[in-house]
Amino acid sequence: MEIWRVESLLPLIATLFLGVVILGTGTLFCIKTLVPGNPSCFPDDRRQSMSRQPSFTYSEWTDAKQEDFYELDAVPETPVFDCFMDMKTEADPVTLSVKPVGLQERRGSNVSLTLDMCTPGTTEPYGALLSPREQSTHEYLQNASNLLTPEQLHKRALDDAALQAEFYETPMNFVDPKEYNFPGVVRKNRYKTILPNTHSRVCLKAKEEGDFLSTYINANYLKGYGGKEKAYIATQGPTVNTVGDFWRMVWQERCPIIVMITNIEEKNEKCTEYWPEDSVICEDIEITVKLVIQADDYSLRIFTVKSEGEERTLRQYWPRLFWIWLGKWRKRGNRLRPTVALSLSTAVQGLDALAVSLLPLSCASS
CATH class of the missing domain: 3.90.190.10 (Protein tyrosine phosphatase superfamily)
Incomplete structure (x- = not known):
């Protein structure tokens, strides 16, 4: 008689357990649906490429703190060049970092380099007005000098790390294609x-x-x-x-x-x-x-x-x-x-x- 009773209770227990699981899952789904979660870093309609601007050096991006990086306005003040990386909506702010690239990628040889001619959301043509930072960059590119003797050049060439650092510290130079329209x-x-x-x-x-x-x-x-x-x-x-x-x-x-x-x-x-x-x-x-x-x-x-x-x-x-x-x-x-x-x-x-x-x-x- 006791064996019959236990066997009869097993289906009932299994049914009750399954019901609890279904009820719990439904409750969690309702909570997630009704309570808004954390918004993504950038909405889909505001998604844009984050890359270095023409008057910046590479090291200024890599040396910046991550929290400062995310405090930047959604629309930068100067045009951007799609050279380095894309920031996607599913990106994790904790693990996101700027990927260092080699010399070939930086100058854009075998890859297609896309230029954003205007600041996103505006119609201002690139090159119409230079900021003080950009003006000083242009002056630097025209007047900078670093004379080396053959011995100094030989020594410098053997230090790859120093050569890379000097290269990335040099501001990049771009010309407005509208100049040759x-x-x-x-x-x-x-x-x-x-x-x-x-x-x-x-x-x-x-x-x-x-x-x-x-x-x-x-x-x-x-x-x-x-x-x-x-x-x-x-x-x-x-x-x-x-x-x-x-x-x-x-x-x-x-x-x-x-x-x-x-x-x-x-x-x-x-x-x-x-x-x-x-x-x-x-x-x-x-x-x-x-x-x-x-x-x-x-x-x-x-x-x-x-x-x-x-x-x-x-x-x-x-x-x-x-x-x-x-x-x-x-x-x-x-x-x-x-x-x-x-x-x-x-x-x-x-x-x-x-x-x-x-x-x-x-x-x-x-």
Whole structure:
């Protein structure tokens, strides 16, 4: 009789337990539904990319306290550039941090760099008005100098940590694309977000009066030792569309030296091979290879250039137009090995003439 009673109670006990579980679950669901929870850091309609502003340095972001970081206004006072990270609504404020990036990502080579032309929620164009902070940044970028002896350069190059720190402390420089809002200009830039500064841009002679496009090349004059104006020209690796413009610039500026600090191809094309195997005529300029010298750390090509009955030889700034093409790269960090850079510097040191440098527009040697 007792066994029958226990077996009869088991279904009843199981039913009561299941009912308690269901009732408890329903109660918790009602509480969560009726009582509002903590709002997310940023609503969906106000979600935006949080990245460093043009007048800030990288260290100012990483050194800031997290609580100060979240006290920033939802709409920043200056335009932002979507370079580093996205802050999503599901992000955890406790674990969220700014992800440090390498040199390649910082300059935006193999990744697409998106520019927000206006402050979110406004129609103010970037570059219309510079804040005092941005004005001082522009002045710093134009006037800063850090002269090093070869010995100091060699020592500095061996200290990767110090080199990285100095790099990230340098303010970033961006140019308002509206400065070059002309038809056809976009196909003359390898990257749409890397443009020449207007105050020091190299202007080619116009083929026709009022033809702005024929005057444009993505190149800037650089100061030299002692603040010498127009000591160098920094330009992008020529594209198929700009080979003629490049040689026009070389001839117009009477450049005896070209320093190429880029690869022809690295995942994608970085520079069109615009020199001939023997001889070629480009934009009424005849370019002829006279000699190729293979050094330990770079290749040296000697050209002669002719145009309008004139041949550039020893009578110019340098005996002939020298093309210095770096052949050895160190993949670590996409940087030149210090010994290669020093060897190149020694090779061209003391040349009192305008040199063209095909600089990498990113750290992947564009």
